Amino acid sequence: xxxxxxxxxxxxxxxxxxxxxxxxLIAAGLPVPPGFCITTxxxxxxxxxxxAELLAGLPGGAPGTDHSAEKAGNDEADLNxxxxxxxxxxxxxxxxxxxxxAIRFAYAGLGGEGREVPVAVRSxxxxxxxxxxxxxxxxxxxxxxxxxDALLEAVRKCWASLWTRRAVAYRHEHGVGQHTAGxxxxxxxxxxxxxxxxxxxANPLTGRRREAVIDAAPGLGDVVVGGAVNPDHFVVxxxxxxxxxxxxxxxxxxxxxxxxxxxxxxxxxCLTDSQVRDLAALGDRAEHAxxxxxxxxxxxxxxxxxxxxxxxxxxxLYPVPDADxxxxxxxxxxxxxxxxLIQGLTRPLTxxxxxxxxxxxVSYRTGSGSGDxxxxxxxxxxxxxxxxxxxxxxxxxxxxxxxRLMKLADARSVDVLEYLMADPRxxxxxxxxxxxxxxxxxxxxxxxxxxxxxxxxxxxxxPAAALERLRRADEKFRRTLVLPEPAGAARRLDFVQRILGxxxxxxxxxxxxxxxAGYAWL
Numbered sequence: 287x288x289x290x291x292x293x294x295x296x297x298x299x300x301x302x303x304x305x306x307x308x309x310x311l312i313a314a315g316l317p318v319p320p321g322f323c324i325t326t327x328x329x330x331x332x333x334x335x336x337x338a339e340l341l342a343g344l345p346g347g348a349p350g351t352d353h354s355a356e357k358a359g360n361d362e363a364d365l366n367x368x369x370x371x372x373x374x375x376x377x378x379x380x381x382x383x384x385x386x387x388a389i390r391f392a393y394a395g396l397g398g399e400g401r402e403v404p405v406a407v408r409s410x411x412x413x414x415x416x417x418x419x420x421x422x423x424x425x426x427x428x429x430x431x432x433x434x435d436a437l438l439e440a441v442r443k444c445w446a447s448l449w450t451r452r453a454v455a456y457r458h459e460h461g462v463g464q465h466t467a468g469x470x471x472x473x474x475x476x477x478x479x480x481x482x483x484x485x486x487x488a489n490p491l492t493g494r495r496r497e498a499v500i501d502a503a504p505g506l507g508d509v510v511v512g513g514a515v516n517p518d519h520f521v522v523x524x525x526x527x528x529x530x531x532x533x534x535x536x537x538x539x540x541x542x543x544x545x546x547x548x549x550x551x552x553x554x555x556c557l558t559d560s561q562v563r564d565l566a567a568l569g570d571r572a573e574h575a576x577x578x579x580x581x582x583x584x585x586x587x588x589x590x591x592x593x594x595x596x597x598x599x600x601x602x603l604y605p606v607p608d609a610d611x612x613x614x615x616x617x618x619x620x621x622x623x624x625x626x627l628i629q630g631l632t633r634p635l636t637x638x639x640x641x642x643x644x645x646x647x648v649s650y651r652t653g654s655g656s657g658d659x660x661x662x663x664x665x666x667x668x669x670x671x672x673x674x675x676x677x678x679x680x681x682x683x684x685x686x687x688x689x690r691l692m693k694l695a696d697a698r699s700v701d702v703l704e705y706l707m708a709d710p711r712x713x714x715x716x717x718x719x720x721x722x723x724x725x726x727x728x729x730x731x732x733x734x735x736x737x738x739x740x741x742x743x744x745x746x747x748x749p750a751a752a753l754e755r756l757r758r759a760d761e762k763f764r765r766t767l768v769l770p771e772p773a774g775a776a777r778r779l780d781f782v783q784r785i786l787g788x789x790x791x792x793x794x795x796x797x798x799x800x801x802x803a804g805y806a807w808l
Contacts, residue, residue: 287392288323290472300325302410302470307576307597314575316568317593321405321474322392326412328385329445329469336375365458366451373449381438389441389473390434396475404430404476407440408596409447412468425453425469429506430476437473444471477593479585481556483510483517486600487524487569488579493604495579496619498522498566502557503535506585518555522566525619525711529562564592572597579603605667619711621679625664625671628696634669643671645786679706680715763789 293301293309301309305323312318381389397403409425426447428440447453448469457464483502488495501517503510510517521531534554557565565584572580578599586592626635635643643664665672678684685707689700706712766789769781 287388288325290318290321290323290474293323299412299468300327300470302326302412302468302472303598304408304410304596305470305472306410307580308472308474308594310576311572311594311597314571316571316575317591319406319475319477319593319595320396321472322396323410324389324441324471324473326468326470328471329448331382331385332376332379332442332445335379336372362455365455368464369449369451369454373446376449377442377446379442381442386438389438393434393437393473396473402433404432405437406472406474406476406595407431407437407444408472408474409444410470410472411448411453412466412470425450441471441473445469472596474595477585477587477595479506480504480588481561482506482583482585485565485569485582485584486579487573487582488600488603489521490581490600490602495603495606496524496570497530498524498569500557500562500565501535504556518557520557520562522562524566524570527563527566529559561586561592568592568594620674620676621706621712622665622667622672623675623699623702625673627670628699629671631670635666635671636669640666640669640671642786645783646790675703675706676712679703679712682714685714 288297288301288305290305290308291312293305294313295306295310297309298306301323308318308321393402393405396405407428409427411425426444428443431437431440448467454464457467481502481504483500485501486499489497489499491499498521500520500522501510502520503515503517516535518535519531519533520529522529532555568584569580569582572582572594576597576599580597581600582597583595584592585595626632644666665674678688689703692699692703767785769778773781
């Protein structure tokens with residue numbers, strides 16, 4: 287047994303992800319009901335007694351062998367048959383007496399003075415919530431379990447639930463070896479809940495960080511998690527505490543027709559605005575404590591106390607850039623624009639494409655003399671290019687110029703930039719010494735599109751001459767792309783680096799004045 291107060295990420299092989307998350311919340315001083323964890327070592331004792339040869343025949347291979355990636359040759363009927371037989375076999379194994387005694391002793395400690403308190407019994411599997419997949423809800427949970435005998439039965443059912451058809455098929459589909467899976471069991475004192483629900487510290491629909499989403503309903507949280515009711519729904523801006531949406535559900539017979547985002551009539555929502563903000567603040571603390579956006583389950587007891595029941599990372603969000611920035615640029619919220627989309631690239635780049643773009647960026651900075659002063663840093667996230675525009679949004683001169691200039695490059699981005707400029711997190715920064723901030727000349731020089739500006743007036747006044755210059759520039763550029771033969775590998779590589787580093791961007795920019803001039807007349 288391990289007390290939840292002693293649980294942590296280092297113990298995940300013993301206690302699973304759910305228990306580790308609860309331990310992290312407790313360590314951060316967040317309100318969590320007391321409890322303990324029955325480790326995976328207990329489960330492995332049961333599994334060893336449950337026909338070892340049956341476990342060895344599961345998809346994924348015998349213990350000590352990893353064939354988890356082999357998906358061929360195991361149809362649905364095979365998987366279901368293995369799952370059913372293994373689950374039944376494990377459920378039939380009695381709990382060893384020494385283990386049963388330890389569980390009874392730990393359970394007694396939750397009640398005090400000999401009282402048998404109701405507890406929640408939840409599985410905590412070691413294969414839960416990988417970065418690319420979430421295993422949430424695949425094992426069983428039992429609520430309001432009272433008495434040591436009932437607890438032991440619930441624990442056995444949790445162990446067996448590792449082998450539900452759904453869990454076996456999901457592990458198989460995601461390449462997780464069946465024999466590598468283990469399961470711990472979390473036992474927590476039940477909360478006599480007036481209101482319960484779930485809280486996402488980032489919006490799972492829009493992907494927005496720092497936007498908490500709360501679903502709430504009267505009673506226990508299983509009705510919300512299981513979809514048995516239509517809960518009240520709230521969206522909160524975590525930074526400001528502003529409640530962006532209030533949508534009554536049907537759990538408390540709330541009247542229909544209250545518009546999302548509006549003010550609902552008093553008494554129709556199960557949470558007050560103060561409780562909504564308190565929940566968002568607790569979620570923010572949980573996210574900072576555990577290092578990732580979290581999906582939390584919570585309850586409010588009869589005395590109005592908010593208690594966090596479990597926490598798991600949200601695995602479906604688009605990744606956040608991990609920039610190599612100095613301390614000044616690391617502070618606060620940052621804004622990134624999709625540079626791939628601005629260039630018309632709607633699909634993810636290939637690894638070679640990312641490498642080429644990185645080479646282009648470095649070459650352009652070096653050639654322009656702007657170096658590391660330029661705040662427009664390109665990052666590859668999710669195989670797409672993003673540019674950090676935080677300093678643009680906070681600069682007075684950029685606020686005036688960039689939206690106008692972006693109409694030439696990508697008019698759709700103007701609305702986004704203006705929306706962010708109105709966000710208090712990107713308020714205009716006070717002037718700082720020139721040594722820390724690049725000049726307007728250097729900033730503008732860092733944008734390849736700025737090379738077009740001197741040619742725009744002439745293209746607008748004399749379009750025919752501009753088209754002739756474009757034709758000549760195109761011919762010149764095409765000539766630079768011809769490598770005389772014969773040419774060895776080293777010479778070809780030098781040629782490609784020269785084209786990418788010195789010729790490509792200037793050549794392409796000289797093609798832009800005529801279309802840019804035409805766009806400017808629209």
